[in-house]
Amino acid sequence: MSPNDYDETRDDGTPSESSDESANVRGNRADPRRHLPDGGRAPSRLADGGATLGAGGDAELDRGPFSRWVDRSIQNPQRVYRAMFYVAAIFFLFTTLFPFYWLLMVALTPEGQLRDIVFTPNGFNPGAFVEVFQTLPFHWYMFNSFVIATASTVLVLVIASLAGYAFGRLEFPGKTPLMLLVLVVSFFPPAAFFIPLNDLFNTPVEILEPVMSDGTLYNTPGAMVMPISAIFMPLAIFILTTFYAQIPDGLEDAARVEGTTRLGALFRVIIPLSAPGVATAGVLTFIAVYNEFFFSFLMTDGEAENWAPILDGILGYQGQYEILFNLMAAASIIGVLPVAILVIVAQEKIVSGLTAGALKE
Amino acid sequence: MSSDTGIGSETPERERTGNAVVNWMEGLSEAAYAYLLLIPAFLLLAFIAFYPLLMTFVMSLQEDRTRGAETLGGFVGVENYVNVLTGDVRLAQQFMDVSLSASFPFVDFGVPLLQQALFVTLGFAVISVFFETVFGFGQALILDQEFRGRRWVRVAIILPWAVPIVIQGMIFFLLFQPEVGFGTDLMQWLGLFGPNPLADSGDAFVIVLVADIWKSTAFMALLILAGLQSVDRSLYDVARVAGASPWQRFKLITLPLILPALLVAMLFRTMDAMRVYGLIESSVGCTTVPSLTCMVVEAMFGGTRIFGTAAAVAFMTALVIGLFISVYIALFRDTEAGFY
Numbered sequence: 160m161s162p163n164d165y166d167e168t169r170d171d172g173t174p175s176e177s178s179d180e181s182a183n184v185r186g187n188r189a190d191p192r193r194h195l196p197d198g199g200r201a202p203s204r205l206a207d208g209g210a211t212l213g214a215g216g217d218a219e220l221d222r223g224p225f226s227r228w229v230d231r232s233i234q235n236p237q238r239v240y241r242a243m244f245y246v247a248a249i250f251f252l253f254t255t256l257f258p259f260y261w262l263l264m265v266a267l268t269p270e271g272q273l274r275d276i277v278f279t280p281n282g283f284n285p286g287a288f289v290e291v292f293q294t295l296p297f298h299w300y301m302f303n304s305f306v307i308a309t310a311s312t313v314l315v316l317v318i319a320s321l322a323g324y325a326f327g328r329l330e331f332p333g334k335t336p337l338m339l340l341v342l343v344v345s346f347f348p349p350a351a352f353f354i355p356l357n358d359l360f361n362t363p364v365e366i367l368e369p370v371m372s373d374g375t376l377y378n379t380p381g382a383m384v385m386p387i388s389a390i391f392m393p394l395a396i397f398i399l400t401t402f403y404a405q406i407p408d409g410l411e412d413a414a415r416v417e418g419t420t421r422l423g424a425l426f427r428v429i430i431p432l433s434a435p436g437v438a439t440a441g442v443l444t445f446i447a448v449y450n451e452f453f454f455s456f457l458m459t460d461g462e463a464e465n466w467a468p469i470l471d472g473i474l475g476y477q478g479q480y481e482i483l484f485n486l487m488a489a490a491s492i493i494g495v496l497p498v499a500i501l502v503i504v505a506q507e508k509i510v511s512g513l514t515a516g517a518l519k520e
Numbered sequence: 521m522s523s524d525t526g527i528g529s530e531t532p533e534r535e536r537t538g539n540a541v542v543n544w545m546e547g548l549s550e551a552a553y554a555y556l557l558l559i560p561a562f563l564l565l566a567f568i569a570f571y572p573l574l575m576t577f578v579m580s581l582q583e584d585r586t587r588g589a590e591t592l593g594g595f596v597g598v599e600n601y602v603n604v605l606t607g608d609v610r611l612a613q614q615f616m617d618v619s620l621s622a623s624f625p626f627v628d629f630g631v632p633l634l635q636q637a638l639f640v641t642l643g644f645a646v647i648s649v650f651f652e653t654v655f656g657f658g659q660a661l662i663l664d665q666e667f668r669g670r671r672w673v674r675v676a677i678i679l680p681w682a683v684p685i686v687i688q689g690m691i692f693f694l695l696f697q698p699e700v701g702f703g704t705d706l707m708q709w710l711g712l713f714g715p716n717p718l719a720d721s722g723d724a725f726v727i728v729l730v731a732d733i734w735k736s737t738a739f740m741a742l743l744i745l746a747g748l749q750s751v752d753r754s755l756y757d758v759a760r761v762a763g764a765s766p767w768q769r770f771k772l773i774t775l776p777l778i779l780p781a782l783l784v785a786m787l788f789r790t791m792d793a794m795r796v797y798g799l800i801e802s803s804v805g806c807t808t809v810p811s812l813t814c815m816v817v818e819a820m821f822g823g824t825r826i827f828g829t830a831a832a833v834a835f836m837t838a839l840v841i842g843l844f845i846s847v848y849i850a851l852f853r854d855t856e857a858g859f860y
Contacts, residue, residue, distance in 0.1 A: 240766065244665060248662050255677055262691055274700070275705070322560075332551060337562075346841065348838055350795070350816040351834045351837060352572040352573060354572070355572040355575035356572050357820070358575075359572075386568050389564050389565055389568035446682050449684060451685070452684075469686070484700045491690050510678075
């Protein structure tokens with residue numbers, strides 16, 4: 160049942176030196192169904208030498224593309240798998256991408272005509288992408304999101320680098336329990352931390368008085384950066400532990416012999432050599448923080464000047480009396496763009512990071 | 521590499537203190553150095569996680585005080601927990617509201633199951649993780665093939681995973697918003713949904729499920745793909761020579777070898793699904809589909825200042841997740857190299 164069988168049967172019409180008998184037999188053996196519909200016709204035509212080429216063409220036409228495909232598939236199951244593969248691939252591409260496409264259609268539809276949008280917009284209003292910034296200071300929300308995500312990423316990378324170095328390259332008593340302790344944190348729902356933290360961030364602290372009008376952390380990036388960093392740090396620690404553990408001891412020893420300090424060896428040898436791992440942990444943390452909902456939603460009052468991130472911007476188009484659906488859609492598209500670009504640029508890193516992080520744990 | 525590390529200094533004052541720290545650090549034993557490096561991480565965790573967790577527990581044992589300057593009253597033991605479990609709280613949703621009865625099916629539901637936070641959360645976690653695993657497996661099998669444009673197909677499949685939760689919620693809110701989206705019409709035509717699915721607990725639950733499956737299948741696919749790609753290809757050649765059908769190859773080689781990766785991926789997703797809040801809040805709203813986290817936020821900001829009760833619900837949420845995960849780990853501990 161290899162593809163060769165099939166080629167053979169196809170060929171046997173054309174040369175016509177072979178007798179009807181043998182052609183028929185070979186054809187039948189390779190594909191019992193092939194000659195069934197036009198019973199005795201093929202052999203009789205084969206008998207009159209010259210017409211054979213045409214006969215082959217006729218037979219193809221008779222059977223039509225679908226039955227021809229079925230025939231080939233029966234001879235060569237590989238074809239069925241390929242077809243199934245394409246059907247499944249197209250199905251998944253459609254289901255993952257269609258919501259984005261549809262969102263774009265909603266954004267392009269003028270406000271009064273938002274009704275029954277499926278594949279095309281009702282009208283064409285690219286101005287929505289400008290209105291987004293005029294109705295609310297959406298650029299401000301995006302800036303806040305970037306500041307929060309960048310600050311959290313830097314904080315996580317520094318702290319997780321130190322911890323990852325300890326877990327990945329040093330031997331000390333209590334290593335496994337401490338690693339489990341870090342892991343346990345990611346088990347708990349943010350809701351379990353939230354109430355005391357909310358109290359804490361709403362308590363005035365004297366040293367903050369000059370910076371914040373009421374001296375609390377609420378409505379500052381700190382109120383979001385700290386909890387969000389703590390939540391996403393375990394993943395970064397596990398990714399970096401894996402990468403740091405793979406650097407050969409010899410390289411670090413050589414640097415130490417040359418007089419590098421312990422911390423110097425970490426920052427000048429281990430981290431540069433694990434650059435792909437650090438980049439991976441950074442990209443994953445950035446995306447996770449940018450996408451975070453719980454603390455971003457609850458730790459500010461939703462005003463752009465109070466460091467509210469994009470989620471408040473997007474929900475902001477939902478006013479008390481009217482909901483600007485097209486602007487919501489446009490803002491959503493703008494909000495997705497940074498992460499979409501990051502995914503396209505860093506997809507290898509994302510894949511390897513999720514893999515390393517998960518398989519290690 | 522060694523030039524500027526403390527020996528031979530031009531700026532004596534700064535370098536001297538620097539030297540002292542460096543020398544002290546050099547003199548530490550390996551274990552002491554390791555603990556030193558772990559201090560920042562554990563400080564952050566202590567401040568953000570361990571201390572609040574303890575405080576939540578303490579608060580949950582205190583009386584609600586709805587008037588006056590103090591937000592919490594005296595110590596009341598497990599009263600808050602009892603009140604939450606018996607449905608005796610001033611909350612729009614119930615944590616769990618069932619009582620045993622003599623007649624079939626032996627339990628009475630005070631309110632429909634989909635208005636009880638415990639069942640919504642558990643049901644959501646089990647159903648969404650099931651479908652995400654199945655579809656994620658399908659996607660992973662596709663990405664495991666060699667074909668042209670694989671890079672772009674992979675980008676397309678990962679993309680939903682990278683979408684901010686609020687935008688994920690917004691997409692599905694708009695899709696099923698009767699005025700804008702076609703989702704309601706489509707589902708009504710199929711006879712599955714009522715006229716306003718965003719306000720109906722059952723329909724809204726399905727919407728939240730679909731939204732979560734759309735986003736998180738990508739995450740499952742990536743983790744399963746990682747498992748698939750670590751399988752030794754020569755095993756398939758051996759199986760092919762031995763005459764194994766594709767299904768047999770899948771069942772006897774692929775599945776057992778990627779099972780550990782699969783179980784870890786499912787564990788992660790389950791934990792995540794049980795914390796669901798943002799998706800619900802930004803799509804159908806917490807009053808329609810109350811999850812456990814929804815209940816905590818509601819109790820906290822519902823306007824009635826029942827902080828003791830809120831803390832009790834928060835701690836119970838953590839307990840439920842911990843219990844569920846423990847059962848999960850216990851069940852699969854013996855499977856193939858296991859985790860931990």
